[in-house]
Structures are given as C-alpha cells and as structure tokens.
Amino acid sequence: MKYSPWKFEETFVMDFLVEAKYGFRRHLLFLIFFFFLLYSARFWHWYAGMYQYYVLFFVYTILITMVYINIYVLVPRFFFRTKYLTYLVLLVLMGVVGLNFIGLGFKHLFADFRIKNILRENEKGGIYEGVLMCIPIILTTTTIKLLQKWINDNKRINELSNLTLNMELNELRNQINPHFLFNMLNNVKALIRTDPTKASVVIVKLSEFLRYQLYENSEEKTLLTSEVEFLSNFLNLEKIRRDHFSFDIQADVDKRLINSTFIPPNLFTTFVENAVKHSVDISGGKSYVHIRISIENNQLHFRCINSKSAGYAVSDKKSSGLGLANITRRLELLYSKTFNLEIESGEKEYIVNLKIPV
Numbered sequence: 001m002k003y004s005p006w007k008f009e010e011t012f013v014m015d016f017l018v019e020a021k022y023g024f025r026r027h028l029l030f031l032i033f034f035f036f037l038l039y040s041a042r043f044w045h046w047y048a049g050m051y052q053y054y055v056l057f058f059v060y061t062i063l064i065t066m067v068y069i070n071i072y073v074l075v076p077r078f079f080f081r082t083k084y085l086t087y088l089v090l091l092v093l094m095g096v097v098g099l100n101f102i103g104l105g106f107k108h109l110f111a112d113f114r115i116k117n118i119l120r121e122n123e124k125g126g127i128y129e130g131v132l133m134c135i136p137i138i139l140t141t142t143t144i145k146l147l148q149k150w151i152n153d154n155k156r157i158n159e160l161s162n163l164t165l166n167m168e169l170n171e172l173r174n175q176i177n178p179h180f181l182f183n184m185l186n187n188v189k190a191l192i193r194t195d196p197t198k199a200s201v202v203i204v205k206l207s208e209f210l211r212y213q214l215y216e217n218s219e220e221k222t223l224l225t226s227e228v229e230f231l232s233n234f235l236n237l238e239k240i241r242r243d244h245f246s247f248d249i250q251a252d253v254d255k256r257l258i259n260s261t262f263i264p265p266n267l268f269t270t271f272v273e274n275a276v277k278h279s280v281d282i283s284g285g286k287s288y289v290h291i292r293i294s295i296e297n298n299q300l301h302f303r304c305i306n307s308k309s310a311g312y313a314v315s316d317k318k319s320s321g322l323g324l325a326n327i328t329r330r331l332e333l334l335y336s337k338t339f340n341l342e343i344e345s346g347e348k349e350y351i352v353n354l355k356i357p358v
Contacts, residue, residue: 017144017147017148017151031064034060034063034064034067034137035060037137038056038059038060038063039056043055043059044056044059046114046115047110047113047114047115048113048114048115049113051110051113054110055106055110058102058105058109058110059102059105062098062101062102062105063098063137065098066094066095066098066138067137067138067141069094070091070094070138070141070142071141071142071145074087074090074091074094075087075141075142075145075146076145078090079142079145080149091138095135095138187202187237187238187241188202188203188206190241191241198240198241201240202237202240202241205233205236205237205240206237208233220264221262221263221264221265222262222263222264222265223258223259223260223261223262224253224258224259224261224262224263224293224300225258225259227263227265227266227267227268228249228251228258228293230266230269231249231268231269231272231291232249234269234272234273234276235247235249235272235276235289238276242280242287243284244281244284244285244286244287245279245286245287245288245289246286246287246288246289247288247289247290247291248290248291249291249292249293250290250291250292250293251292251293251294252292252293252294253293253294253295257295261295261300261358262358263300263356263358264330264334267327267330267331267356268291268302268304268354270324270326270327271302271304271324271327271352271354272289272291272304274324274350274352275289275304275305275306275350275352276289276306278306278308278350279306279307279308279309279350280309281307281309282309283309285309286307287306287307287309288306288307289304289305289306289307290304290305290306291303291304291305295358298357298358299355299356299357299358300355300356300357300358301353301354301355302352302353302354302355302356303351303352303353303354304351304352305349305350305351305352306349306350307348307349308345308346308347308348308349308350328341331354331356334356335356335357338356338357339354339355339356339357340353340354340355341353341354341355342354
C-alpha cells in the first residue's frame with residue numbers, strides 16, 4: 001500500500017501522540033522542550049554561582065509537577081467528565097498554590113544567595129514572566145490531551161464501523177448463497193419430473209457449485225477467472241434444463257490480467273441468475289444471455305444482456321427482489337461511491353451494466 005509523504009507524516013504524528021510505544025519519547029521531548037523554555041527566562045539569573053541552577057531546577061520541578069497533575073488528574077477526572085467549572089477552579093487554585101510555593105522558596109531557601117543589586121521591579125517582572133509561561137504550557141497540555149482523546153475515540157469508531165461493515169457484508173453474502181441455491185434446487189426438482197437423466201447431471205454439477213461456495217466464497221477475494229468459470233458452469237446447467245436456451249461469455253481481457261485480477265466472490269451471480277430467470281420464454285421460443293467482461297483504466301466493466309419474452313414485465317431495481325437488493329447493498333458497502341450500476345429494461349432485452357474499480 002502506497003502512502004503520500006504528507007499522509008505518512010500525518011499518520012506518524014498521530015501515532016506519536018497516542019501510541020503507547022512512543023510514550024517515553026513523547027514525555028522526554030516535552031521535558032526537554034519545557035526545560036529550554038524555562039532556561040530562556042530571567043528569574044534564575046538573580047542568584048549567584050551554582051545557586052542559579054538550583055533555583056532553575058526548583059522552579060522547573062514545581063511547574064512540571066503542576067503540568068502533570070493537570071494532565072493525569074484534573075483533565076481526565078474533571079474536564080473529560082464535563083465538569084468544566086470544577087476543572088477551572090481547581091486549575092486556578094493549583095496555579096496559585098504552585099506560584100506561592102515558588103515564592104516561598106525564593107524567600108526562605110534562596111534569599112541569601114540573591115544578587116543584591118537586583119531591583120524589585122525586575123523580580124516582579126520575573127514572576128509575571130513565570131506566570132505567563134506557565135499558563136500557555138498548561139493550556140497546551142490540555143489541548144494535547146483533548147487531541148489524544150479525539151484520535152483514540154475516532155480509532156474506536158472506525159474499528160466499530162469496520163466490524164459492523166464486515167458483519168453486514170457476511171450477512172448479505174450468506175443471504176445471496178441460499179437465494180441462489182434455492183433457485184438451483186427448484187430447477188433440479190423440475191427436471192426430476194421431466195428428465196431424471198438430466199437431473200442427475202445437474203446434481204453432479206451442483207456439487208461443483210457447492211465446492212466453489214465452500215472454498216471460494218469464504219474468501220474475501222477470488223480470481224476473476226474463477227468467477228467466470230463459475231458463471232459458465234451455471235449457464236451450462238441452465239442450457240441442460242432448457243432446449244432453446246443459448247449463452248456466451250466474452251472476456252475481453254488479457255489472460256495474464258484475468259488470472260491476476262481479484263474480485264469479491266459471487267459478485268455477478270445475482271445478475272446472471274436474474275438474467276436466466278427473466279429470459280424464460282413461456283411460449284418455448286429461443287432465449288439467450290450474453291455476458292461481456294472487460295478491463296480498462298483500472299475499471300472492470302461487466303455487461304449482461306438477456307432476452308425477454310413478449311408481455312414479460314421486469315420490475316425495476318428498487319423492487320427486483322431479495323437477490324438484487326442484497327447485491328446492490330453489497331456493492332455500496334464494498335465500493336462506496338466508486339462503482340456504477342445501470343439497469344435497463346427494454347421491450348425485448350434486459351441489460352445490466354456494472355463498473356467497479358480493480
């Protein structure tokens with residue numbers, strides 16, 4: 001599967017934000033970034049010698065503690081539970097306590113090491129600087145937690161959607177199979193009464209259909225050549241049952257391409273089954289089914305034409321029965337808006353045109 005550079009970068013950034021395997025690197029990157037942000041401030045230059053760095057790490061520890069309390073306590077317990085007012089009050093309270101604790105540290109732990117010529121105005125400016133630095137950092141971490149929750153929720157929704165999609169596809173596939181077999185067994189029942197020899201041949205052929213259903217239909221995709229062979233066997237069965245029935249299948253596809261193209265199994269079965277059913281001539285006249293399959297510009301074109309007897313009315317696509325309704329829904333689930341299905345009902349012919357991406 002190919003990814004564009006932009007899509008790859010977007011995916012990596014999202015994974016980096018939410019995946020547990022990146023957790024250590026996420027926190028390390030944040031701690032380093034926060035340290036250099038604090039390092040660019042002025043307050044720790046008020047102190048002499050090594051005490052500058054003691055002050056720097058003291059303030060850094062207090063602010064980091066506040067940030068992580070916000071990330072792992074306040075946001076999940078209050079903000080995510082829509083207790084916004086409580087969250088805001090506790091956040092402000094934590095800020096006041098934290099900044100006062102820093103102020104007490106400056107007064108009682110590091111006062112003796114402060115450079116004497118530092119003006120009080122500079123000290124106040126440094127405190128305001130610390131407050132203004134702390135607020136955006138905390139708000140940024142809250143935003144990141146919201147983004148993480150949004151990404152995780154979307155992943156769960158997508159997984160649930162995919163699970164629902166697969167369940168619906170399997171259900172539709174399981175509905176199509178009995179529908180097809182039901183019609184085949186009706187054919188066998190009719191032949192047993194009129195021609196037992198032909199009926200035995202049909203039963204042998206039917207076993208081949210069941211083998212296909214067992215081994216091919218359970219797969220997500222099957223070879224196009226297998227699907228064509230399946231349709232050919234099905235139409236041959238119909239030809240055995242009906243004296244004046246003819247069919248042809250034209251695959252205008254290179255042999256290497258037809259042997260390497262995969263499609264969902266039984267994608268065309270319902271259309272061919274309907275074509276056979278609608279082509280029945282009550283008066284015993286000639287009937288036919290013509291199928292053409294071609295591939296151009298990564299689009300597979302399936303065209304099925306069947307004859308119609310005089311006075312035989314074919315219902316439109318919306319009311320054409322369980323099989324056609326199911327296959328239409330299946331196409332929507334498989335291809336969304338990338339497929340094109342057109343059904344034409346004329347006086348003498350019924351035509352199905354289907355285009356799908358391959």
